[in-house]
Amino acid sequence: MSTSHPTQAQLNLAALAGSPSPRTMPTLRKIQSHQVLSSNPNPNILSALPSQPSTARSSAGPEELIRQAQLDSPVRLRTHRRARSNSDAGSRDAPGTLTRGRSARKTGSGVGVRRSILESLLRDGPQQGDVAEGLQELRYLVLSTRVDADNDGMSTYRIYLWLGLLDISPVPTDDYLALIHRGRSPAYTKIRNDTFRTLATDPLFKRRVTEASLIRLLNAVAWRIHDAKAKSRPKSRPSSSRRREMELLINTPPSITEEEEPQSPEDSAKPTPSPRGNNAIGRDSAIYVQGMNVLCAPFLYAARSEVEAFALFHSFITRECPGYIRGAMDGVHRGLRLVDRCLEIVEPKLAAYLFSKGMQAELYAFPSVLTMCACTPPLPEVLHLWDFLFAYGPHLNILCIVAQLIRMRDTILESPSPNKILRSFPPLDAKEIIALTVLIVRKIPEPLYAELIEHAK
Incomplete structure (x- = not known):
């Protein structure tokens, strides 16, 4: 598991703990503005932490995922409570209510309504400003308690959770x-x-x-x-003299434009940096x-x-x-091959049956890989699945697809034409898929798991 250094967006969790009380600020936005939180962090917390480049990602290693899945009680959270604002960005309803006409349960958006411990951590920040511990707690709570949402999948704090987990600046x-x-x-x-x-x-x-x-x-x-x-295109090298310009005009073949000059041997020998960030x-x-x-x-x-x-x-x-939109979607195709390899390890009988029918993942799982399972309804379940993926790494979407295949195992094995079944996956059940994915992680060898993490880069 790679260790993530605290970065600017992750410091927002700690910054909340040192912010002034909003009791005298009735117009303060709920959970505050992402712009305000990111541009005005607590200077005391910033000075207490080492300065590191923004390299954090949401990926978590298999050890952390397995260890947290085995815990039977939430880790400790701060006990003091802060006053909350009653306004709700994006909603015209009165404070303490959700959208009218929808059957939903209240999730901490009104006076007297108890907040979940996940929302409390997101609002109040980690104990003693420990951002690394706070991020680990946040991941565990996403895995163990589920984000509060109404029947339409709408949550008062999910968007802030995603922004923090993905380390996204405003x-x-x-x-x-x-x-x-x-x-x-x-x-x-x-x-x-x-x-x-x-x-x-x-x-x-x-x-x-x-x-x-x-x-x-x-x-x-x-x-x-x-x-x-x-910006990434190579720029033409300026000539050193008028004579050099004339030589280029005379000697350059017509098929080569100014922006596409041939590389010199020295240039071609230079290694191309791997795209990241x-x-x-x-x-x-x-x-x-x-x-x-x-x-x-x-x-x-x-x-x-x-x-x-x-x-x-x-x-x-x-x-x-980025690999999903680069080089003819090479990242998506690597992900599809990983679906086959992981399925072969976790469910060899099911994989062998699909392969015998010529059913590789390229034929049925392309939309699920490219869209992080967003192509499979219902949308509220997609949002809950994404909470998990953003907490522990989008690479786990590959194993979530394998989990969906395992849940269809008996139906597939009993069908002489599994291609008809795999044209559309059954409705998502995020809770069951996440639970099965956590079990699958234990069976994936370390080298293959490393390929999962890197396949979309």
Whole structure:
């Protein structure tokens, strides 16, 4: 398991503990603004922690996942309570109520309503400002208690949980608006061909998210990736003299443009750095691929604003799974091969039967790998599954797909044509899938688990 250094976004958990009481601030947003939390951390906590580059990720090793799954009681949390604001960003209902007309249980959004320990940790921060311990506690609580949400999957604090777990810094609203005002991106036509059918049969999604907002967000992300690709292109080397310019004009073949000059032997001998982090988008990355619309949908559904959804979605695809949009989706195809390999280890009989029918994961699991299972309804269960994936690493989506196959095991083995069964997976049951995934992790050898972590990079 890799050890993550506390970073700016993770320090937000600790910053909450030292913030002034909001009793005299009735207009303070619930759980406060992500922008405020990230731009105004507690200076005392910052000075107490070592300065480290922003390299943290949400991935957790198998040891931590197995160890926490075996615990039978939550780790200790801070006991003092802070006053909370009554406002709720993104909702027009009175304080203490959820959206009218929906049958739901209250989850700490009103006066006198008890907060869950997960929400308390997210609001109050870790004990004694220990960010590393607070992050571990947060992961455990996601695994053991489940995020409170109503019947539609809406939670008052899930979006802040995702932002913290994925270590995502805020995006100024003006930056997002600037991308929108640039108009149609080069991928606009492809985006419009996909957005109208995004979760088309899901009434919850259609009621909350408009096609226009999906188009705007995907178009803005396409512009951002387009700009990153432009920066990664090799620039032409300026000539040292007028004579050199004339030689280039005369000797350069017509098929070679100024921006695509041949490399010198010295340049070709230089190793190409492996793309990571914010530099993961390169010349071979697509600014939009089919399926990104479905992967984007849960972010828009759960977020309080398009700007939050933009920050989450853009950071997620460029930092957590850039391989899914690079090199003809090579990361997705590696993930599909890993589905077959993991299934062969965990359920050899089921794998052998599928292989005998010519049913490799390439034929049935492509949408599930690319969209982190967002293609399989119901949407509230997708959100709960994503809580788990963001806490312990999106690479576990591969094992979640294996878990779904195991739950279909008897039906598949009894069918002479399993391809008909695998055309659409049964409705998600996040709780059962997560529990089975935790068991599967124990059977995966360390080298293969390392490949799982790296396959989407």
